[in-house]
Amino acid sequence: MRFVQDIPHPQFRIGLYAWNGKYIVKIEAGPYEQTYKVSEMDLSTPEDITTMLDNEFLNQVRQRFQDMDADWQATGERNDIFQ
Template identity: 80%
Template structure:
């Protein structure tokens, strides 16, 4: 996987990578990560990726991170893991 660029953001760590004919957007928050794969044929210019990460999209990403945390805590509680 080849690193292309960091995409600055106040709440998340966002990295853009290229691998196997795809651009990969990795969004991280704490221990959680979301990955989005975009075919290089669908996106000819990787510089366009930051415009795709608009506020409505990132608000849903944030909600998904909150849901991931809720699910992780719930399974920990059910299984006396932490």
């Protein structure tokens, strides 16, 4: 996997990678990560990825991270791991 660039964001760490004919977008927040893959053939340039990371999309990413955290906390509590 080849690193292409970091995409600045105040809340998330966003990295763009290229691998096997695909762009891979990794979005990290704390211990959680979301990964999106898109074929290089579907885009004109790698900059199209930045355009796709609009406010509406990133708000959904933020919500998904919150849901992931809630799920993780719930399973920890349900199984007496987290107090």
